[in-house]
Amino acid sequence: MNNVHQIPTRLLHILLVLALTVFGGFPIYWMATTALSLNSELYNSGQVPWPQLANLPSMIAELAQLPLMRWLMNTSIVAVGTTVLSLVLGALAGYSLSRFKFHGKGILGFLMFMTQVVPEALILVPLYAMFITLGLLNSLFGLVLANVGFSLPVAAFIIKGAIDAVPYEIEESAVIDNCPRISVLTMIILPIIAPSMAAAAVISFFAGWNEYLFAATFLMDRDLWPASVGLASFVGQYETPLSAVMAAALIFSLPAVVFFLLIQRKIVAGITAGAVKG
Amino acid sequence: MPQITMKGVSKNFGDVTVIPQFDASIDDGEFLVLLGPSGCGKSTLLRMIAGLTGITSGTLGFDGEDVNEWTPSRRGVAFVFQSYALYPHMTVRENIAFPLLMDAFRKWHHIPLVSSVMRWKLMRRPDIVERTNQIAEQLELTPLMNRRPASLSGGQRQRVALARSLVRDPSLYLLDEPLSNLDAKLRTQMRSEISTLHQRVRKTFVYVTHDQVEAMTMATKIIVMNRGEIQQIGTPDEIYEHPANTFVARFVGAPPMNLLPVRQQGQQLTLEAGATFTHPGQLPADKELILGLRPERLRLQPAEQPGIPVEVSVVEKLGAEVILGCRVLHPGGGQSGDLLRQDLVFVRISGNPHVAIGTRASLGYDAAGVNWYSPQTGKALHPAAAPLLSCSA
Ligand SMILES: Nc1ncnc2c1ncn2[C@@H]1O[C@H](COP(=O)(O)OP(=O)(O)OP(=O)(O)O)[C@@H](O)[C@H]1O
Ligand SMILES: [Mg+2]
Numbered sequence: 001m002n003n004v005h006q007i008p009t010r011l012l013h014i015l016l017v018l019a020l021t022v023f024g025g026f027p028i029y030w031m032a033t034t035a036l037s038l039n040s041e042l043y044n045s046g047q048v049p050w051p052q053l054a055n056l057p058s059m060i061a062e063l064a065q066l067p068l069m070r071w072l073m074n075t076s077i078v079a080v081g082t083t084v085l086s087l088v089l090g091a092l093a094g095y096s097l098s099r100f101k102f103h104g105k106g107i108l109g110f111l112m113f114m115t116q117v118v119p120e121a122l123i124l125v126p127l128y129a130m131f132i133t134l135g136l137l138n139s140l141f142g143l144v145l146a147n148v149g150f151s152l153p154v155a156a157f158i159i160k161g162a163i164d165a166v167p168y169e170i171e172e173s174a175v176i177d178n179c180p181r182i183s184v185l186t187m188i189i190l191p192i193i194a195p196s197m198a199a200a201a202v203i204s205f206f207a208g209w210n211e212y213l214f215a216a217t218f219l220m221d222r223d224l225w226p227a228s229v230g231l232a233s234f235v236g237q238y239e240t241p242l243s244a245v246m247a248a249a250l251i252f253s254l255p256a257v258v259f260f261l262l263i264q265r266k267i268v269a270g271i272t273a274g275a276v277k278g
Numbered sequence: 279m280p281q282i283t284m285k286g287v288s289k290n291f292g293d294v295t296v297i298p299q300f301d302a303s304i305d306d307g308e309f310l311v312l313l314g315p316s317g318c319g320k321s322t323l324l325r326m327i328a329g330l331t332g333i334t335s336g337t338l339g340f341d342g343e344d345v346n347e348w349t350p351s352r353r354g355v356a357f358v359f360q361s362y363a364l365y366p367h368m369t370v371r372e373n374i375a376f377p378l379l380m381d382a383f384r385k386w387h388h389i390p391l392v393s394s395v396m397r398w399k400l401m402r403r404p405d406i407v408e409r410t411n412q413i414a415e416q417l418e419l420t421p422l423m424n425r426r427p428a429s430l431s432g433g434q435r436q437r438v439a440l441a442r443s444l445v446r447d448p449s450l451y452l453l454d455e456p457l458s459n460l461d462a463k464l465r466t467q468m469r470s471e472i473s474t475l476h477q478r479v480r481k482t483f484v485y486v487t488h489d490q491v492e493a494m495t496m497a498t499k500i501i502v503m504n505r506g507e508i509q510q511i512g513t514p515d516e517i518y519e520h521p522a523n524t525f526v527a528r529f530v531g532a533p534p535m536n537l538l539p540v541r542q543q544g545q546q547l548t549l550e551a552g553a554t555f556t557h558p559g560q561l562p563a564d565k566e567l568i569l570g571l572r573p574e575r576l577r578l579q580p581a582e583q584p585g586i587p588v589e590v591s592v593v594e595k596l597g598a599e600v601i602l603g604c605r606v607l608h609p610g611g612g613q614s615g616d617l618l619r620q621d622l623v624f625v626r627i628s629g630n631p632h633v634a635i636g637t638r639a640s641l642g643y644d645a646a647g648v649n650w651y652s653p654q655t656g657k658a659l660h661p662a663a664a665p666l667l668s669c670s671a
Contacts, residue, residue: 167361167363169359169361169363170363170364170365170366172330172350172357172359172363173357173359173363173364173365173442174365174376175330175349175350175351176328176330176350176351176355176356176357177351177376177377177380177442177446178351178377178380178381178383179351179376179380180388182388182390183380183383183388183393186390186393187393187397188365191367192365192366192367194367
């Protein structure tokens, strides 16, 4: 009885997932085939729509000439730095916003929201001037700070929202058990809101990983470039070595995918945990 | 160990006054039960003693010292929350051991990351392991030690909450309805566990409940509250035998005390319904009175004998006893007018006698079992000849 109904539904599910996979996966597939094509093909006879594995050695040789490792390293420093700083400060800010009463709380929330309304490009020049004065120009740390300026408010709001949902009594119980405020936060609250922390981590990590505008403006040294700026530097006035760019881009996205897969479990676990909580 | 004194303690939430004025003292080693209907401020009072909620005015003292400004941890209390407040990300074992870990922590152990390492280490310290296991065994939690609160039933969670608060050695135990979610058997068992614990540790317990059986069986002293105000302070016997006012008389006891408005003429009492009977003892001076009689103080006798004329209209057989609900009869012989509005007079008879519905009878009682109340104030009145015999508060 049930099975008769289930078969078409299942089929529909499979078709839908398949369609989504093709839709989402095609650009990646195209990246891979482009990476395995010869530039001459790309610019003259048109692209072969399947990966030409025969070109793998030449692609690797081409990649070997780029400072890929250096760029990836820089990107990682920026992304991890942005994530760690956003989470640490975001946890403290989110906790205060959720639990303490203080003057100007409304204004503060509004200003934090405004940071998301203002486009990056708008504050690029003022920020540049400020960074000159502070000596933060041409440093990865400065870049991290600039990124945190944008990702921290988001992280803080996500964390505040999550802490709002944690009952006061749990915290009070810890206080009675002789637990100081800092440990209430690190040992009780943060583990409880781990799924939201993970969500905040994903957002700030990718903000740092993908960021281009600030990096291109604030970093002069080639050695400090993150991958986003490095890749863009290939886009030449006359010719762009498309296959190399695509190959590098592919490598560039791998760590991000791994990071997401690692943390995505946490987020999904959080969603289901909420569903059955009694 | 502290003697707790509350002087003029009051609590407002914004413009809402939850506790107008509270004066009481709790002796060292007392098992005090706060009894009252839902929303009367029991939890609020308990939270003020623990320091979780600020006091609007008045002073709270431990051994005479003003502790209004003390932090909860400085007060050294254990607290069982009405909502359990278990740590959802920790296993039962970690929940129970948490207070022990915190006691064993030095200041620098609270540095993030260091705290994780220290917790891991302390969870394996023999004395902590042993203490945790011992309390878990006492509360029958041993098979659940590695589960998380989300996978426990309400009663199991409640026992974990109890275990977590009992695992330490505080000077004051504050329990907010710790047994409300247990089944009858476990509740009885836990009741005696807690009573035994109290006997053994001889610490002060403040126990909130609206279950009178808990109050009666466990308390050395009861405070009955209503709308944030003290109705009566006394031992369980005093509260039961001599309620200070009609609220306490109705609130304590199941079925509650029978309260019959009467008018006195000499030794003759006339009920609202018109029935008249002779009171077998001393009467207070007032003309209008409320006659208070516990159901077990009433005797069912043949209709010819002197007493309150009634007709049995409800019979509840409880096995060891029978509860009768009776309607007072008119002098003419019929039932009094408005059937629905008239309260039943309850009679408790031990044993298992057969009483048919519709039986006409007379209810007799002894003067010693009577409590008098003023219809105007609801307060207890006392017959002139036996002054203050039943005074308690
Ligand atoms: N934080 C608060 N803000 C405003 N009003 C509150 C607050 N906490 C409690 N109250 C009010 O105070 C009154 C007493 O609450 P309390 O929790 O002390 O009742 P209780 O006697 O414990 O009731 P119950 O038996 O249902 O637990 C209630 O009317 C409640 O609405
Ligand atoms: Mg309560």
